[in-house]
Amino acid sequence: MYYVTKEFSFDAAHNLIRYHGKCEKLHGHTYKLRVTVAGKPDSEGMVIDFIELKEVVRNEILRHLDHSYINEIIEQPTAENIAKWIFDRLKHLINDEHRKLHEITLWETPTSFVRYLEEE
Ligand SMILES: Nc1nc2c(c(=O)[nH]1)N=C([C@H](O)[C@H](O)COP(=O)(O)OP(=O)(O)OP(=O)(O)O)CN2
Numbered sequence: 001m002y003y004v005t006k007e008f009s010f011d012a013a014h015n016l017i018r019y020h021g022k023c024e025k026l027h028g029h030t031y032k033l034r035v036t037v038a039g040k041p042d043s044e045g046m047v048i049d050f051i052e053l054k055e056v057v058r059n060e061i062l063r064h065l066d067h068s069y070i071n072e073i074i075e076q077p078t079a080e081n082i083a084k085w086i087f088d089r090l091k092h093l094i095n096d097e098h099r100k101l102h103e104i105t106l107w108e109t110p111t112s113f114v115r116y117l118e119e120e
């Protein structure tokens, strides 16, 4: 099995609701996003073309989240919930006989990140 990964970043604002602490106030992050696809190489020797992966993530994720106020898209925009939202939007688009979406890793700060994978 191969694991093919591409990294992205986006800037966005959010505030946490039902939360008491500094993050209930409006603030922003430069998020780092890592998308990992698992599979076996096709006849071109690729699990997924990095260029195709870039286009899918740009169109389905970054177009919505970059320079957004994330609360308008995800009610409670924790890193956990944003990672799952990203996974759910991509999983049907990266899923065929030789590859599937494996993992989303999302950094909210350089030292704080979550990983989301689906149970087998
Ligand atoms: N499990 C989670 N905990 C927190 C989340 C989250 O999404 N999931 N989010 C926040 C806040 O959004 C906050 O912006 C992040 O806090 P923190 O990691 O403390 O960020 P700092 O830049 O202040 O910390 P550094 O240690 O300097 O990186 C809070 N908790």
Ligand SMILES: [Zn+2]
Pocket (backbone or CB within 6 Å): 014, 023, 027, 028, 029, 108
């Ligand atoms: Zn935050």
